Amino acid sequence: MDERTTSLPSLDGLNRQHRPGSDKSPAPALWELRSRPIDEILQKRKGLRRKLLENPALRPLRVAVLGGTTTNELADLLELLLLADGFRPEFRQSDYNRFYEDATVDVGTLVDFKPDLVYLHTHFLNVSRYPSPGFTEDDLQARVSDELQRFKGMWESIQQNLHCPVIQNNFEHPPFPAMGNLDSTASGGHTRFVQELNLAFAKCAAADRRLLVHDVNSLSARMGHARWFDWERWYAYKILTTPEASFELASSLASLIGATLGRAKKCLILDLDNTLWGGVIGDDGVGKLQIGKETPLGEAYTAFQRYCLSLRERGVLLAVCSKNDPEIARSGFDHPDSILKLSHFSSFQASWDPKPEGIAKIASELNLGMDSFVFVDDNPAERAIVRGQLPMVSVPEVGSEVAAFPGLIQAGRYFEMVALSQEDLARAEAYTANSARTALQSKFKDYGEYLDSLQMVAEVAPFKPVYLERITQLINKSNQFNLTTRRYTLAEIEEIANDHRFVPIYGRLSDVFGDNGLVSVIIGRLEEAALQLDLWVMSCRVLKRQMEFAMLDMLVVAAKAAGASKITGRYSRTPKNGMVADHYRSMGFQLVSAPDDLDHSTWELDLSTYSPKTAHIRIL
Amino acid sequence: MSRNSIIEELVPIFRDVLDQPDLELKGETSASSVDGWDSLAHVNLVVAIEKRYRVKFALGELQALKNVGDMADLIEKKVSKS
Numbered sequence: 281m282d283e284r285t286t287s288l289p290s291l292d293g294l295n296r297q298h299r300p301g302s303d304k305s306p307a308p309a310l311w312e313l314r315s316r317p318i319d320e321i322l323q324k325r326k327g328l329r330r331k332l333l334e335n336p337a338l339r340p341l342r343v344a345v346l347g348g349t350t351t352n353e354l355a356d357l358l359e360l361l362l363l364a365d366g367f368r369p370e371f372r373q374s375d376y377n378r379f380y381e382d383a384t385v386d387v388g389t390l391v392d393f394k395p396d397l398v399y400l401h402t403h404f405l406n407v408s409r410y411p412s413p414g415f416t417e418d419d420l421q422a423r424v425s426d427e428l429q430r431f432k433g434m435w436e437s438i439q440q441n442l443h444c445p446v447i448q449n450n451f452e453h454p455p456f457p458a459m460g461n462l463d464s465t466a467s468g469g470h471t472r473f474v475q476e477l478n479l480a481f482a483k484c485a486a487a488d489r490r491l492l493v494h495d496v497n498s499l500s501a502r503m504g505h506a507r508w509f510d511w512e513r514w515y516a517y518k519i520l521t522t523p524e525a526s527f528e529l530a531s532s533l534a535s536l537i538g539a540t541l542g543r544a545k546k547c548l549i550l551d552l553d554n555t556l557w558g559g560v561i562g563d564d565g566v567g568k569l570q571i572g573k574e575t576p577l578g579e580a581y582t583a584f585q586r587y588c589l590s591l592r593e594r595g596v597l598l599a600v601c602s603k604n605d606p607e608i609a610r611s612g613f614d615h616p617d618s619i620l621k622l623s624h625f626s627s628f629q630a631s632w633d634p635k636p637e638g639i640a641k642i643a644s645e646l647n648l649g650m651d652s653f654v655f656v657d658d659n660p661a662e663r664a665i666v667r668g669q670l671p672m673v674s675v676p677e678v679g680s681e682v683a684a685f686p687g688l689i690q691a692g693r694y695f696e697m698v699a700l701s702q703e704d705l706a707r708a709e710a711y712t713a714n715s716a717r718t719a720l721q722s723k724f725k726d727y728g729e730y731l732d733s734l735q736m737v738a739e740v741a742p743f744k745p746v747y748l749e750r751i752t753q754l755i756n757k758s759n760q761f762n763l764t765t766r767r768y769t770l771a772e773i774e775e776i777a778n779d780h781r782f783v784p785i786y787g788r789l790s791d792v793f794g795d796n797g798l799v800s801v802i803i804g805r806l807e808e809a810a811l812q813l814d815l816w817v818m819s820c821r822v823l824k825r826q827m828e829f830a831m832l833d834m835l836v837v838a839a840k841a842a843g844a845s846k847i848t849g850r851y852s853r854t855p856k857n858g859m860v861a862d863h864y865r866s867m868g869f870q871l872v873s874a875p876d877d878l879d880h881s882t883w884e885l886d887l888s889t890y891s892p893k894t895a896h897i898r899i900l
Numbered sequence: 901m902s903r904n905s906i907i908e909e910l911v912p913i914f915r916d917v918l919d920q921p922d923l924e925l926k927g928e929t930s931a932s933s934v935d936g937w938d939s940l941a942h943v944n945l946v947v948a949i950e951k952r953y954r955v956k957f958a959l960g961e962l963q964a965l966k967n968v969g970d971m972a973d974l975i976e977k978k979v980s981k982s
Binding site: 323326327 | 951957
């Protein structure tokens, strides 16, 4: 018997423990599912699916998959990942290689399906016409334009008929370049053509926020074409990718879809000793820390700090959770080679308490849910404690080699984003300003005096076109101060903004520390003499600032102007919005639904006796 | 490895992929005699078997298979060659 067969794992364990239906282990978390071997996932897919479907809080999601290859395997894997991310996806897949027809002439068959998004899963071999070797530069540009028009036709047809975002794969470089190196430069080279076409897709996506490019080109390059393409499976089943590549595709796609629906993580929590610098600051002192250009290890920590800073610059918050004396911990950032400075951290928790307690303090200081956090620590014991006690926190298995940290964090795809808004760029500053507000608060005896000192100015007005993107973003990522947790697409928000039956208002708030941006949205719908509130959300950044008073005062004005004599509101409990269970009562509404079911309550406000409540905010 | 011992090893793979905890396999079991063993499940079965035995089936090898016994014979042949 040869070595391979003898080295196979025993199947006894498989037989005993993994009989479908008899497996009592809990449903896997998303990060854990991503790290499982693909053969195990494909083999146990149906059992995993059954277990993940037991989650009662899954959010429905309808996805049309239009493929240039067979898409079943990809959709199966995507389903598992989306289930683990809290969605209950329903798929409609086009028949093999019918993507063009289903997106254009037959798009009517998708109208009834009402997809939340359409995914165009195309590969390099779904390009209809490649250039010929004798092409001139003009021939090449004309061919790029022709091919682009074909894809544009699909995107426009989908957006016009289905009113939903489109996710479009860009293309792998052709795996067999006939001209070798010249293939990437010659006007007739297929590699050159794909590069031009991918660039054209990128420009379209940059100009259209409802078109998202799924970067298959980079994905396949990172994996390597030898591990990406599977020609046996292509000829046998019309699946172009290896099972590993299908999983990589599904994983990347799930992150992109999650990001469009507000699932991305918001904050990176970092340990200090041997995570952000080499050495133990309490023992070694600042001078002996490994950071900077002096040693290879120091360079690696510098590179990791630079990576963290790059995340902060695009809107990810940074926080510290370290077992250290606070003063000593802070002094580490005085090291002249430290890329990160104290001011880059929106929350800084250094103490000898268990890390889950530190993370809880960060959560309350930043007003973020536990599922907003990614925790990075070189110590496996700390990772295990956090995983055990705070299962909602993502804890990547980063190991203890700092050189590998960026790659391992990146592989989790935690901070995927679909567009970079001004809010993202300003977010870290806004949260840092919030910490300053907290410090100021402790100086005042009276809370009203504190609020006055903030010199708050609110702008509350009907929806404006320039804010619709931010309004949609806020609606879809607010979980705590959210009365109904209704979600809206950008297209729906655009319709509501233009429909006179709706009274939709937004609120911005600025103060002495800076602009908090657009932080609250209410959508009211006129039903005869009542204004029915379908939605009321507010960013937790501005909790306890009486911004809700300013919103209601202005809403009442708008409701009266629209002819309403009362406002009715509804509260529906979710696992996250307990903080607003009593919101309507505190706003002066009367309970009209049954008093024994406060998890789903209805409230009413009589406008004839209403008097304005705002005392500490100047409303523009 | 004998044909029968390979078939025995295939049982848990088939049970998982087809999500049928009580499925039994014999040499003459074929796709038409097992509920759910359709072309999609077949792709998953092939991947699971290839990974389990660290082999890769060539084009044409799979087309010739009529039942589980044929598959076990093919696995035995590939494993002993590798």
